[in-house]
Amino acid sequence: MNVVALEPHGFCAGVTHALRLALDALDERRDAESPLYCLHELVHNALVVSDLELRGMRFVNDLSEVPEESTVLFSAHGVSPTVRAEAEKRRLRVVDATCPVVARVHREARAFVAKGLPVVIVGNPAHAEAIGLAGEVPAPHFVGGEMPPKGARVGVVSQTTMNADDVAETVAKLKEDYAVETAAEVCHATKERQDAVKAFQGDAVLVLGSPNSSNTKRLAEIASARGLRAWRAGTLDDVKAIDFSGVGTLGVTSGASTPESFFRAVLDHLQTR
Numbered sequence: 646m647n648v649v650a651l652e653p654h655g656f657c658a659g660v661t662h663a664l665r666l667a668l669d670a671l672d673e674r675r676d677a678e679s680p681l682y683c684l685h686e687l688v689h690n691a692l693v694v695s696d697l698e699l700r701g702m703r704f705v706n707d708l709s710e711v712p713e714e715s716t717v718l719f720s721a722h723g724v725s726p727t728v729r730a731e732a733e734k735r736r737l738r739v740v741d742a743t744c745p746v747v748a749r750v751h752r753e754a755r756a757f758v759a760k761g762l763p764v765v766i767v768g769n770p771a772h773a774e775a776i777g778l779a780g781e782v783p784a785p786h787f788v789g790g791e792m793p794p795k796g797a798r799v800g801v802v803s804q805t806t807m808n809a810d811d812v813a814e815t816v817a818k819l820k821e822d823y824a825v826e827t828a829a830e831v832c833h834a835t836k837e838r839q840d841a842v843k844a845f846q847g848d849a850v851l852v853l854g855s856p857n858s859s860n861t862k863r864l865a866e867i868a869s870a871r872g873l874r875a876w877r878a879g880t881l882d883d884v885k886a887i888d889f890s891g892v893g894t895l896g897v898t899s900g901a902s903t904p905e906s907f908f909r910a911v912l913d914h915l916q917t918r
């Protein structure tokens with residue numbers, strides 16, 4: 646089987662930024678009595694999360710689990726203003742690892758609110774990034790849910806890790822019914838990985854990343870939509886369990902939070918088996 650590494654791979658700039666802040670904060674608190682807390686997974690990758698846990702980071706799903714006056718990291722996906730206000734009220738020291746691209750989308754949503762526009766979000770309402778983003782808007786509308794009355798002027802923003810083509814198509818559809826002001830687009834790191842899968846000439850694609858990683862899901866969907874066989878794997882054991890029979894050329898790609906060391910280990914395994 647011919648194995649092709651699709652470019653790029655390894656952490657995106659936002660994940661690198663979040664990890665740098667996390668490791669620095671852990672280092673700073675090496676001798677502290679209370680642990681360093683992180684609200685939600687820092688990034689959606691189990692290998693990264695378990696490594697940070699081994700280094701002493703404690704992950705929580707709700708700010709109420711963080712004792713007053715402790716230090717808490719906000720994940721790369723960003724948080725809503727309500728969470729920031731609660732952290733302040735409870736005198737928590739905050740290390741904000743929100744990806745700068747996500748922070749920009751929050752600013753765009755706030756700008757639409759300031760103009761008095763209803764805000765429509767293209768995204769998964771259950772995803773941490775979309776939840777934080779929706780918190781910027783008094784009455785957010787998600788595409789697929791309850792929408793503003795037709796004919797209204799609306800501001801449109803999107804989660805950064807959606808399928809770029811779907812976002813463009815959704816905005817085009819919204820324009821049929823609304824006067825649209827849009828800032829909706831996926832981030833560069835997401836788009837270039839999707840473009841590599843779209844351009845890949847081969848039989849099948851293996852996507853490396855954790856099951857809850859949004860950009861990883863999108864990569865597998867894009868490969869399947871092209872009629873390619875597609876698998877997702879979060880561990881080397883997952884890869885070993887895949888039956889690659891009949892595959893002449895396999896493309897290997899990864900989500901933006903998948904460690905390069907795992908990507909390399911999988912390539913080594915596939916090339917030597």
Ligand code: SF4
Binds near residue numbers: 657721744835
């Ligand atoms: S995938 Fe994009 S939005 Fe998410 S952390 Fe990376 S650069 Fe930021």
